[in-house]
Amino acid sequence: MTTAFRVGLSVGAASLTILLGSGSARADAAGDKVLAAMDEAMNRAKSHYIEYDVTNQEPGKAETKLGLIVRMKGEKRLTEFTAPADMKGTKVLIQSPTQMYVFLPAFKKVRRVASGVGDQGFMGMTFSTDDFQTRFSDLYTANVLSDDATTVKIVATPKAGQQTPYAKIEFTVAKDKMAPTELKYFNAGGTNVKTETRSNYTCQGNICSATEDKMVDNTKGGAWTKMTRKTWKVNEALSDDLFSKRSLEQ
Numbered sequence: 001m002t003t004a005f006r007v008g009l010s011v012g013a014a015s016l017t018i019l020l021g022s023g024s025a026r027a028d029a030a031g032d033k034v035l036a037a038m039d040e041a042m043n044r045a046k047s048h049y050i051e052y053d054v055t056n057q058e059p060g061k062a063e064t065k066l067g068l069i070v071r072m073k074g075e076k077r078l079t080e081f082t083a084p085a086d087m088k089g090t091k092v093l094i095q096s097p098t099q100m101y102v103f104l105p106a107f108k109k110v111r112r113v114a115s116g117v118g119d120q121g122f123m124g125m126t127f128s129t130d131d132f133q134t135r136f137s138d139l140y141t142a143n144v145l146s147d148d149a150t151t152v153k154i155v156a157t158p159k160a161g162q163q164t165p166y167a168k169i170e171f172t173v174a175k176d177k178m179a180p181t182e183l184k185y186f187n188a189g190g191t192n193v194k195t196e197t198r199s200n201y202t203c204q205g206n207i208c209s210a211t212e213d214k215m216v217d218n219t220k221g222g223a224w225t226k227m228t229r230k231t232w233k234v235n236e237a238l239s240d241d242l243f244s245k246r247s248l249e250q
Contacts, residue, residue, distance in 0.1 A: 031142035031154045034173060041178040042134045045207045047238045048072040051082075051231035056125060059221040064124070068227070076243040077132060081123070091248050092122075094129060103248035110248045125225040126217040130165035131185075131196070139164050142171075150175055166193075177201055177208045193219050207234050 054066035067083030077094040081087040089105035092113075100113040122129050140156035147153070154171050158164040168186040173179065179201055185194040194217055198210035214226040241247055 028143055031144045031156075032137065034144065034152055034154050034178075035137045035140065035142040035156060035171075037178045038171070038173055038180060039135050039137045041206075041208065042180075045234040046073070047234065047236055048209070049231070049233040049236055049238075050209075050229055052227045053230055054125065054228070055226045056224075058223045066123075066125075071238055071242065073238045073240075073243060075135075078243055087123075090123075093243060093245065093248055094132070095243060097130075097133075100129060101245050101248060108249070110245055121217075126194070126215045126220070126223055127225055127227075128165070131194075131215065136169070140169065145170070151181070174201070177203070179208055179210070191218075193217070202232075204232075204234050 048071070050070045050072075052066075052068040052070065054068055056064045056066070065083065066081065066087070069080045069082060071078045071080075075094075075096060079092045079094075081090040089103075091103040093101045093103075095101075101110050102113055103110050121127070122131075136156060139159060139162045141159050142154040142156040145153040145155055152173050152175060154173065156169045156171065158167070166185045167188040168190075170182075170184040170186070171180050172182040174181050179198070181198055183196040183198075184192050185196070187193050194215060196213065196215045198213050200211035201208045202211060203209075209229065209232055211229045212226060213229075214224055216222055216224045
């Protein structure tokens with residue numbers, strides 16, 4: 001974490017020299033450096049085990065509750081529903097952005113989810129599977145928008161030839177952990193379609209995670225989902241077999 005803080009300070013000093021008076025920024029190496037440092041901070045753990053309480057709120061409707069166990073290793077993600085009762089035992093396996101499977105206990109079958117649905121709501125939440133990505137610098141290039149003592153704001157746009165779920169993402173990054181605290185997602189028309197806030201970070205060594213993660217869908221009247229972390233373990237031994245299609249039925 002000390003190293004991340006030093007990186008944040010050096011990035012901040014460099015970016016200050018290239019800010020424009022209008023508040024926008026030229027294409028700059030400092031923005032890419034922030035994005036790369038954020039990626040590094042978000043991907044230090046070999047694995048994560050997280051239990052969540054989830055609240056969904058749609059305008060004009062009562063809140064709904066979910067329980068989740070999420071296991072992550074590299075880009076692979078296994079989500080198991082523990083509540084409500086009619087969803088208990090449902091599992092969703094993401095092996096890559098184009099390989100996703102769901103196990104429905106009522107049918108005792110594993111089904112592949114069609115590619116191209118990554119931008120749709122995940123199991124009734126305002127988060128989509130695209131929103132669970134933890135690496136951005138491979139797909140996006142970034143420019144610095146603003147910089148102060150504690151945060152740096154960058155805007156990320158797709159690299160040439162890359163297909164990305166969003167046309168632009170604005171990040172607010174806390175320098176002490178090089179962790180994003182707010183992400184604004186934009187479509188090709190320049191509309192801020194979603195806003196995500198990650199708050200109350202805690203750390204195990206130099207690995208940090210938000211206690212609360214809230215996504216507001218601005219295209220659906222402000223509908224939101226909040227994921228509240230209950231249990232978090234890092235660097236536990238998770239077998240590769242756990243993230244296989246065959247393991248979903250077990």
